[in-house]
Amino acid sequence: MNHANREGRRIGLLLTLVGTLLLAGQPARAEYGDLVLNENAEKEGMPPVIFPHWFHRIRFRCKVCHADLGFQFKAGGSGIDMLKIIDGQYCGACHNGDIAWSVENCNICHSGKPGLPTQVIGSTLGKLAPPRPAGDKQK
């Protein structure tokens, strides 16, 4: 009886969680899966980067970046900076004027609104625990 009660309560909790997820007014109208990257950008005086996952997965399978190029499955988790990109790592493996346009097109990537924190747009976790504003370092 007690056990069934507890089980019921757990299921109830999960249902409420899913319910809030569904009902939560989602302000994210940008593309699902796009990344905002602002670990360094604004500190270095550039607007945040917006990475469109959808655009890249039309052209490459996940594995190319996430296995071959070493991108982690975590927004801001790969420790990328411009020096690495210029040296041909990460984005720079393709954005080198050879496979894709090269790094002098700063504003195509650095195109985010000021103050956006690093996040995955439209992510479940982002809805459960919204990202802190950029610059608020409490991790």
Add this chain to the structure above:
Amino acid sequence: MRNILQALKIIALLVPVAAMLPVAGGVQTAAAAGQNDPNTFNRLLKPRKPVNLPPAEDGYHDPEGEGVAYLQPPKEAFKDLVKSNVGNHVDWVKSLETGKINPRFDRIDPKAKPIVMDLNIVREVKGSMPNVVYPHKQHTEWLDCSNCHPAIFIPQKGANQISMAAILMGEKCGVCHGKVAFPVTAKTCRKCHSQPKGKGKKKAAAKKTAATKK
């Protein structure tokens, strides 16, 4: 008579527009009155939000930015892809299967073929939900073994504890699903929970009873 009809037409056209706007104080239109009707149809159903907006209007890109004009509007790219009702509103797996897209498996070589493994893993779940069937096939079309094994999933039967709570918090399947791969919503439960429960067991039980009867 024609005037009245025309007026009705205009009101009908305005109703959806008015529903999208916040009700301005003091302005009481027929549409606003309709919104306050306690007996409206589908009272709690939210109006659909626009999807696949162009970058300058999506609320994340800076419309003043110089580069934004160069960015492709997602709608243009998604035009011929297979639609879905969640995430990007694109069914990426079906778009790949049907050849609507042909993403490279190698950074440079456009002819490189993925190493596809066709193996379904059935996970019997504890609750009342149908069992989960995990298809390696669709996953290995996109990913390399090393993307999941052994860091996220230990490649051994029974070695991985998975719960919906963990998935919603971005662990296990949630490393991709709920971020970039199709999201975890009430519309997508059955994509994974797809095998009716006790199907095998029921058959076995039926055989047993038949045997005892004999």
